[in-house]
Amino acid sequence: MAKRQLKLGLVTMGVGGPGQTNRWLDPEIPVDASVNIDWYIDIVRQAEAAKFDLVFIVDSQFITADSPPHYLNRLEPLTLLSALAVATTHIGLVGTLTTSYNAPFNLARRLASLDLISKGRAGWNVVTSGDAGTAGNYGLDEHYDYATRYGRAFEYLEVVRGLWRSYEDDALVRDRATGVFLDKSKLHALHHKGEHFSVVGPLNIQRSPQGEPVIFQAGDSDQGRTLGATVADAIFTHARTIEQGQAFYADLKGRAAALGRDPDSLVILPGFTITVGDTDAEAQSIDRALRRIDQSFEQALAEFGRPFGWHDFRRYDLDALFPVEALEHARSSFYTQAKAITDRAIALGLTLRETVEYQRDVYASPFVGSAASIADAIERWFEERALDGINVHAGHPSQFRRFTQEVVPLLQARGLFRTDYEHTTLRGHLGLPIPTNRRSEVARFVCTGSRR
Numbered sequence: 001m002a003k004r005q006l007k008l009g010l011v012t013m014g015v016g017g018p019g020q021t022n023r024w025l026d027p028e029i030p031v032d033a034s035v036n037i038d039w040y041i042d043i044v045r046q047a048e049a050a051k052f053d054l055v056f057i058v059d060s061q062f063i064t065a066d067s068p069p070h071y072l073n074r075l076e077p078l079t080l081l082s083a084l085a086v087a088t089t090h091i092g093l094v095g096t097l098t099t100s101y102n103a104p105f106n107l108a109r110r111l112a113s114l115d116l117i118s119k120g121r122a123g124w125n126v127v128t129s130g131d132a133g134t135a136g137n138y139g140l141d142e143h144y145d146y147a148t149r150y151g152r153a154f155e156y157l158e159v160v161r162g163l164w165r166s167y168e169d170d171a172l173v174r175d176r177a178t179g180v181f182l183d184k185s186k187l188h189a190l191h192h193k194g195e196h197f198s199v200v201g202p203l204n205i206q207r208s209p210q211g212e213p214v215i216f217q218a219g220d221s222d223q224g225r226t227l228g229a230t231v232a233d234a235i236f237t238h239a240r241t242i243e244q245g246q247a248f249y250a251d252l253k254g255r256a257a258a259l260g261r262d263p264d265s266l267v268i269l270p271g272f273t274i275t276v277g278d279t280d281a282e283a284q285s286i287d288r289a290l291r292r293i294d295q296s297f298e299q300a301l302a303e304f305g306r307p308f309g310w311h312d313f314r315r316y317d318l319d320a321l322f323p324v325e326a327l328e329h330a331r332s333s334f335y336t337q338a339k340a341i342t343d344r345a346i347a348l349g350l351t352l353r354e355t356v357e358y359q360r361d362v363y364a365s366p367f368v369g370s371a372a373s374i375a376d377a378i379e380r381w382f383e384e385r386a387l388d389g390i391n392v393h394a395g396h397p398s399q400f401r402r403f404t405q406e407v408v409p410l411l412q413a414r415g416l417f418r419t420d421y422e423h424t425t426l427r428g429h430l431g432l433p434i435p436t437n438r439r440s441e442v443a444r445f446v447c448t449g450s451r452r
């Protein structure tokens with residue numbers, strides 16, 4: 001059996017995502033990085049040179065003036081990834097796209113196009129949209145409630161995967177000698193009629209060298225975890241400690257096993273900022289300095305309302321007990337996160353100021369140290385099943401360079417990470433099988449009474 005290997009992803013939020021309001025002041029980051037294709041190409045090529053599995057593009061479609069700089073002005077994921085596809089050769093290309101504000105036919109088509117353009121490197125981070133304000137950009141008064149959001153997501157996945165299996169792999173004959181372009185018996189309509197969607201099909205695009213895009217999922221509620229365990233190939237998450245990572249890992253793998261899946265077919269990828277110094281002490285001081293620069297308390301307070309539907313916490317007394325009534329504003333937003341923040345504040349009797357301070361530390365990383373200490377820590381989290389891989393938040397460019405040039409070689413020397421690509425597809429990198437075109441097999445069974 002092949003040795004289990006660490007996976008590495010790159011997350012890049014150019015001029016600064018959550019907790020990084022002043023990131024753009026770093027002179028190494030172009031002030032327009034989040035809309036600058038040359039900058040994206042450069043950093044993604046760095047990740048590809050270090051043999052990373054994938055680049056992950058986060059997204060949302062609702063902003064306020066207090067949104068992080070990257071969110072205020074950024075490229076749409078599939079457009080960006082299509083450009084990156086032709087500027088790279090191996091790295092996986094994963095984009096966040098919401099099931100709440102896209103039609104499944106259109107999204108299936110666009111993702112399948114990226115998968116062909118990149119020759120089998122596309123991935124889809126399936127989200128239901130945490131930013132409730134997105135509803136107003138799509139003609140709705142309110143965002144869908146959780147039951148509807150996740151109900152739609154489950155059905156959406158069924159539709160999209162069904163559409164991706166419209167053509168059997170040898171359906172397009174394209175034989176000039178016989179004049180046959182298509183074997184019509186191998187093209188299948190979907191005829192889906194469900195609670196949320198009605199889609200006839202077929203989809204007008206063939207499958208890619210990896211069969212179909214890899215499915216990622218990042219919801220943390222019970223519904224989100226069930227969706228991930230049921231349909232995802234890989235899970236994005238956060239963890240502050242190895243114990244938290246292990247608990248999430250065991251929960252998701254356990255859910256997958258209970259559903260009859262091979263737990264190894266579900267890849268768990270928490271995201272971290274990583275700070276490298278010449279010594280552990282120097283790394284700690286670099287990390288402290290960078291985090292002080294990245295966001296002031298006032299900026300953190302302004303951004304604090306995001307999981308609570310962008311509720312404005314500046315209206316409260318900072319030194320009074322945390323205003324628990326604010327949780328109501330999170331109902332159709334990032335409720336799981338907002339509830340965890342509120343529950344902790346209640347349990348510890350925290351003030352608003354203390355709660356905001358604690359949240360600022362959410363971005364504190366367990367991976368701060370010399371290259372050797374970081375490699376040790378990553379090895380421990382990996383071997384002790386807190387993760388299958390890491391989404392490395394690129395952050396300050398000098399730090400990402402240090403990770404790729406100092407830490408990755410150590411991981412390679414320990415046999416934990418590849419020294420070269422062995423595959424050309426994202427499924428290949430992640431060790432995932434090509435999904436069988438089962439719907440076509442079923443259709444064939446119905447037509448002929450026998451399976452091939």
Ligand SMILES: Cc1cc2nc3c(=O)[nH]c(=O)nc-3n(C[C@H](O)[C@H](O)[C@H](O)COP(=O)(O)O)c2cc1C
Pocket residue numbers: 057058059060096126127128129130131217218219220221222223224225236237238271333334335336337
């Ligand atoms: C690592 C990670 C990355 C995420 N990326 C996005 C994203 O790019 N866009 C988005 O709308 N939601 C994103 N989410 C949010 C979730 O997918 C989900 O919508 C949100 O957490 C609320 O649902 P939940 O209560 O089930 O977690 C992310 C969550 C995590 C943990």
